[in-house]
Amino acid sequence: MSIEARHITKSFGAFRALDDVSLTVPTGRLMALLGPSGSGKTTLLRIIAGLEQADRGSGQVLFNDADVAERAVRRRGVGFVFQHYALFRHLTVFDNVAFGLQVRPRRERPDKAEIRARVGDLLRMVQLDTLADRYPGQLSGGQRQRVALARALAVEPQVLLLDEPFGALDAKVRKELRVWLRRLHDKLHVTSVFVTHDQDEALEVADRVVVMNEGRIEQEGTPDEVFHHPATEFVMRFLGEVNQFHGRVDAGRVAFADVELDAGDLGRQDGPARVFVRPHEWEVSLTPPTQAAIRAVVKRVQSAGPVVRLELQTADGALLNAELPQETLEQLGLAAGSEVHVTPRRLRVFAADRAPPVAGA
Amino acid sequence: MADGGKRHTTTRPRPGVGEPAPVRRLLIAATLLVLGCVLVLPLISVFAEALRQGLGAYLASFRDAEAQAAIRLTLLVAAIAVPVNIFFGLSASWAIAKFAFPGKRLLITLIDLPYAVSPVVSGLVYIMIYGANGVFGPWLVAHDLQVIFAVPGIVLATIFVTFPFVARELIPLMEEQGTEEEQAAMTLGASGWQTFRRVTLPNVRWALLYGVILCNARAMGEFGAVSVVSGHIRGKTATLPLQVEILYNEYNYVAAFAVASLLAMLALATLVAKAVVERRAGASTAEVAAELQPREAP
Numbered sequence: 001m002s003i004e005a006r007h008i009t010k011s012f013g014a015f016r017a018l019d020d021v022s023l024t025v026p027t028g029r030l031m032a033l034l035g036p037s038g039s040g041k042t043t044l045l046r047i048i049a050g051l052e053q054a055d056r057g058s059g060q061v062l063f064n065d066a067d068v069a070e071r072a073v074r075r076r077g078v079g080f081v082f083q084h085y086a087l088f089r090h091l092t093v094f095d096n097v098a099f100g101l102q103v104r105p106r107r108e109r110p111d112k113a114e115i116r117a118r119v120g121d122l123l124r125m126v127q128l129d130t131l132a133d134r135y136p137g138q139l140s141g142g143q144r145q146r147v148a149l150a151r152a153l154a155v156e157p158q159v160l161l162l163d164e165p166f167g168a169l170d171a172k173v174r175k176e177l178r179v180w181l182r183r184l185h186d187k188l189h190v191t192s193v194f195v196t197h198d199q200d201e202a203l204e205v206a207d208r209v210v211v212m213n214e215g216r217i218e219q220e221g222t223p224d225e226v227f228h229h230p231a232t233e234f235v236m237r238f239l240g241e242v243n244q245f246h247g248r249v250d251a252g253r254v255a256f257a258d259v260e261l262d263a264g265d266l267g268r269q270d271g272p273a274r275v276f277v278r279p280h281e282w283e284v285s286l287t288p289p290t291q292a293a294i295r296a297v298v299k300r301v302q303s304a305g306p307v308v309r310l311e312l313q314t315a316d317g318a319l320l321n322a323e324l325p326q327e328t329l330e331q332l333g334l335a336a337g338s339e340v341h342v343t344p345r346r347l348r349v350f351a352a353d354r355a356p357p358v359a360g361a
Numbered sequence: 362m363a364d365g366g367k368r369h370t371t372t373r374p375r376p377g378v379g380e381p382a383p384v385r386r387l388l389i390a391a392t393l394l395v396l397g398c399v400l401v402l403p404l405i406s407v408f409a410e411a412l413r414q415g416l417g418a419y420l421a422s423f424r425d426a427e428a429q430a431a432i433r434l435t436l437l438v439a440a441i442a443v444p445v446n447i448f449f450g451l452s453a454s455w456a457i458a459k460f461a462f463p464g465k466r467l468l469i470t471l472i473d474l475p476y477a478v479s480p481v482v483s484g485l486v487y488i489m490i491y492g493a494n495g496v497f498g499p500w501l502v503a504h505d506l507q508v509i510f511a512v513p514g515i516v517l518a519t520i521f522v523t524f525p526f527v528a529r530e531l532i533p534l535m536e537e538q539g540t541e542e543e544q545a546a547m548t549l550g551a552s553g554w555q556t557f558r559r560v561t562l563p564n565v566r567w568a569l570l571y572g573v574i575l576c577n578a579r580a581m582g583e584f585g586a587v588s589v590v591s592g593h594i595r596g597k598t599a600t601l602p603l604q605v606e607i608l609y610n611e612y613n614y615v616a617a618f619a620v621a622s623l624l625a626m627l628a629l630a631t632l633v634a635k636a637v638v639e640r641r642a643g644a645s646t647a648e649v650a651a652e653l654q655p656r657e658a659p
Contacts (some may be wrong), residue, residue, distance in 0.1 A: 049548060051544055051547075051548070072547075073544075073547045073548055073550070074547050074549075074550045074551060074552065075550075076548075078548055079548070080544075082541055082544070082545060084541065086541035086542050086544065086545040087542075087545075088542055088545070088546075088560055089542070089564065090564060091562040091563075099551070100549035100550055100551075100560070102554045103546070103550055103551040103552070103559065105548065151545075151549065152548070152549075152550075155549055155550055215460075259563070
């Protein structure tokens with residue numbers, strides 16, 4: 001079932017959580033709503049579920065092109081996984097998962113044996129069949145998360161909505177569970193939307209990513225699109241580390257930090273601009289390259305890890321971060337104090353007509 | 362409720378921390394002395410006085426028709442007041458804890474009113490409203506309904522005085538539990554009633570029971586408010602506490618203390634029930650505490 005939100009606005013008092021947001025999730029896709037806290041992503045998810053109402057007179061939510069405004073939460077057929085799981089603390093794992101089947105009206109309710117069989121299948125799917133008699137208080141965070149998912153899937157929802165599904169777990173469990181969620185989605189193909197503030201999670205798990213900021217959608221696209229072709233400065237900053245420069249665009253060329261380079265597709269507007277280079281996009285060399293390069297001194301080499309991280313200082317005192325493969329470091333024989341020339345293999349230029357956004361992660 | 366977990370935190374004072382031993386012993390002795398004089402001695406003397414002329418005289422006190430009427434009336438009043446306040450307490454705390462609406466703070470304050478007002482005053486207010494010269498007096502007289510100096514008045518006064526007991530236990534717990542489980546139930550297709558019966562109610566069952574026990578004890582033991590509206594008609598509008606007063610004023614000490622011993626036993630039974638419920642509630646609090654510190658095994 002496809003989900004569409006049209007022109008949704010939502011205010012809490014004077015705070016505008018969502019500002020005219022529109023979104024389409026095609027049938028069977030797994031979409032991530034990515035943004036910092038307060039960006040409106042959870043509010044949008046709750047409005048889709050019907051747990052929250054959009055402001056009067058604003059927008060619609062459509063499932064398979066049908067307006068669901070008149071359908072209460074319990075008739076929307078959504079599976080919702082809450083950030084803190086919201087498991088029923090007085091019920092066993094089995095009864096938690098069976099809940100959605102047991103509350104059905106008698107005519108639609110499967111009989112006891114069938115409920116038992118279906119809950120058993122779900123618990124096997126989430127690998128918790130041995131813990132059916134435990135209470136939520138006796139489970140680890142990752143186990144609770146899987147119970148919450150099994151419970152949501154038990155009602156065979158047309159749409160699965162997950163609010164920060166891995167937010168409360170530690171790093172290792174989180175990684176395992178997100179791989180597992182992706183596999184589960186590939187098996188079930190339920191149209192799914194999940195909310196996260198973790199860019200790695202969104203880029204790794206989702207088919208499509210919606211980046212949100214201050215109640216608006218900054219960009220929507222595949223993980224590749226949003227990572228490699230950020231539409232706005234905010235997306236650029238939010239989806240990874242950046243080196244930032246102040247510069248000036250003139251006739252398709254951008255000048256910053258003693259160099260002048262092609263401004264690329266984004267830098268078509270003449271005037272003051274901000275230039276961004278990701279740490280792994282620097283070309284580092286010992287001798288001056290043919291194209292313009294920035295002279296810098298290596299301040300620190302951090303080589304423990306899959307990539308080497310360099311801290312560089314330019315002639316005017318600015319600090320830069322660069323990442324290199326281990327082999328390059330060995331070839332160049334870099335150490336603290338080495339003089340190098342760096343030039344961006346790739347850069348992104350955004351006109352500086354807006355106030356600088358809050359520094360992203 | 363909330364202090365259910367405290368038991369586990371009581372530990373022996375570490376050496377070098379706390380008072381020296383003689384001071385500690387002195388403080389404990391002083392506490393025991395005060396407890397003994399104020400609580401234990403009176404309790405013992407109730408039974409001692411009641412049994413002064415032997416078990417036969419003690420038991421004979423309960424064969425008295427008036428005493429039996431007082432017992433029946435007290436049970437009747439509690440049987441009405443407690444369910445009414447369960448219903449009210451559940452509705453009020455559900456509304457207060459799970460929804461946001463204007464006037465919420467005012468409602469919470471109003472629920473506390475019976476705690477703040479002297480029971481005698483609340484009794485007098487009922488006379489002002491339902492008495493023969495009260496606001497509804499003429500209408501009640503015209504329809505041949507007697508509220509004051511009759512059972513309805515006693516029930517009303519008791520409901521008023523025991524008003525906050527259930528709600529006060531439930532509101533903090535329900536507020537702490539939040540609404541996520543209810544929302545989860547709704548997304549799973551549960552109706553409002555199913556959500557209440559299968560999720561909300563089981564989550565507050567121990568707090569509810571605790572509130573009911575306290576409410577019942579107060580309903581059976583209330584003196585002030587009931588005294589004002591009852592009119593002390595022997596065998597008709599005298600509840601157990603009023604019956605004690607009547608007998609005592611007639612210098613019928615054995616009977617007075619015999620009836621009083623019933624109330625004392627009710628108090629003891631209440632304390633035991635309260636302790637049991639606290640223990641169970643404490644156990645489920647511990648469960649919740651365990652939930653907050655998950656064991657991280659995937």
